[in-house]
Amino acid sequence: xxxxxxxxxxxxxxxxxxxxxxxxxxxxxxxxxxxxxxxxxxxxxxxxxxxxxxxxxxxxxxxxxxxxxxxxxxxxxxxxxxxxxxxxxxxxxxxxxxxxxxxxxxxxxxxxxxxxxxxxxxxxxxxxxxxxxxxxxxxxxxxxxxxxxxxxxxxxxx
Numbered sequence: 350x351x352x353x354x355x356x357x358x359x360x361x362x363x364x365x366x367x368x369x370x371x372x373x374x375x376x377x378x379x380x381x382x383x384x385x386x387x388x389x390x391x392x393x394x395x396x397x398x399x400x401x402x403x404x405x406x407x408x409x410x411x412x413x414x415x416x417x418x419x420x421x422x423x424x425x426x427x428x429x430x431x432x433x434x435x436x437x438x439x440x441x442x443x444x445x446x447x448x449x450x451x452x453x454x455x456x457x458x459x460x461x462x463x464x465x466x467x468x469x470x471x472x473x474x475x476x477x478x479x480x481x482x483x484x485x486x487x488x489x490x491x492x493x494x495x496x497x498x499x500x501x502x503x504x505x506x507x
Contacts, residue, residue, distance in 0.1 A: 382425040387415050390442050391432060399442050 385401070391411060393403035400408045411432065418428045432440045491499065 380424055382419060382428065384412060384416055384419065387419075387425065387428060388412065390429070391415070392440055392442050394436055394440060 388401035389399050391400050392398065393400055393405055393408040393411070395405040395407045396403050400412055414432075415428055418431065423431075429441060
């Protein structure tokens with residue numbers, strides 16, 4: 350019996366180390382956000398675009414507020430919570446992934462899977478319909494008199 354090159358506990362340790370390596374930048378972004386990060390995640394209440402695309406006065410004021418909160422040492426979550434408290438949840442570009450708002454995240458996935466299922470069922474039916482009638486049905490046959498005349502005509506070409 351061949352021994353595996355890497356034991357299972359080693360694989361688990363490598364997976365954990367990989368997950369931790371990816372979590373560190375995300376945690377750093379949470380603790381020390383930049384204005385550029387938040388501009389793409391916060392909406393302008395006037396023109397309904399993200400702050401990085403808006404030139405409205407309201408967007409500039411939100412950016413100034415965000416810059417002040419970053420300098421004060423607030424985390425990304427704290428800044429977003431303060432903006433939501435002032436403007437409501439519509440200020441966030443992405444809806445929260447909990448409660449009723451979870452439908453916004455799952456509905457496209459369910460729709461794509463459902464459409465794929467419908468297409469698969471339809472393709473299966475179409476392929477079966479073609480297999481049951483290969484093209485030699487009774488309605489495609491000639492009457493005996495026409496077959497005899499066709500055979501005589503074809504024999505004349507030889």
